[in-house]
Amino acid sequence: MRIAEMNWMQVEARAKADRRAVLPVGSTEQHAHLSLCVDAILAERVALDAVAGTGIPVFPVLNYGLTPSFVDYPGTVTLKLSTLCALITDVLDGMVRSGFDRITIVNGHGGNSPAHGAVLEWLDRNRGVQVKWHNWWSAPATMAHVQRIDPVASHASWMENFPWTRLGNIAMPATQKPMLDLGRFQQLDPGAKKTMLGDGNYGGFYQRADEEMLAIWDTAVAETRALIMEGWA
Numbered sequence: 671m672r673i674a675e676m677n678w679m680q681v682e683a684r685a686k687a688d689r690r691a692v693l694p695v696g697s698t699e700q701h702a703h704l705s706l707c708v709d710a711i712l713a714e715r716v717a718l719d720a721v722a723g724t725g726i727p728v729f730p731v732l733n734y735g736l737t738p739s740f741v742d743y744p745g746t747v748t749l750k751l752s753t754l755c756a757l758i759t760d761v762l763d764g765m766v767r768s769g770f771d772r773i774t775i776v777n778g779h780g781g782n783s784p785a786h787g788a789v790l791e792w793l794d795r796n797r798g799v800q801v802k803w804h805n806w807w808s809a810p811a812t813m814a815h816v817q818r819i820d821p822v823a824s825h826a827s828w829m830e831n832f833p834w835t836r837l838g839n840i841a842m843p844a845t846q847k848p849m850l851d852l853g854r855f856q857q858l859d860p861g862a863k864k865t866m867l868g869d870g871n872y873g874g875f876y877q878r879a880d881e882e883m884l885a886i887w888d889t890a891v892a893e894t895r896a897l898i899m900e901g902w903a
């Protein structure tokens with residue numbers, strides 16, 4: 671459940687009975703025709719759906735992440751890597767102080783992965799605590815499901831286009847964009863990146879059938895739920 675729906679006494683009691691909790695991490699960055707907040711929306715929602723009925727608290731999603739490549743796209747906000755690492759480890763400190771020491775970070779943005787290193791360092795200073803870093807969209811079952819439907823899938827393509835990330839009254843192109851040469855793209859500065867990338871989709875169709883997307887979502891929720899619930903040493 672959302673921590674926003676609990677008071678401190680409820681959290682205190684909860685942590686005494688169950689030490690598991692979840693921290694979703696997102697990003698605010700261009701997603702072509704989709705919401706700028708795709709990564710935050712999806713990370714928080716998959717976390718909330720995954721804990722449905724369990725009472726496990728989901729802390730508020732971190733809405734900003736590391737996205738230096740997209741800064742020329744209006745609405746994109748990047749944190750410095752040092753800021754993101756400090757933010758995540760400060761929140762972990764607060765969660766542990768609250769009594770939670772079996773924590774799943776549900777990350778919705780690949781660019782945030784360098785911050786996992788800071789979490790590993792933090793674990794050295796917090797012996798006995800366990801933290802999983804879960805990139806929900808690229809976890810094995812979810813990514814296999816995406817690939818079965820359409821292997822041409824990437825940032826801001828159909829694979830991020832859910833009923834809850836698309837915008838009203840925005841028509842999606844019907845074309846399949848060729849996959850970006852990621853190696854060449856990565857070496858460029860943000861201005862040159864924007865020129866190369868255009869609308870922001872890395873490659874693939876812009877939208878697929880809702881039935882396909884809802885089936886992928888079910889897979890992602892089940893995979894995320896299993897990680898949050900099980901596998902604690």
Ligand SMILES: [Zn+2]
Nearest residue numbers: 708709826830
């Ligand atoms: Zn995304």
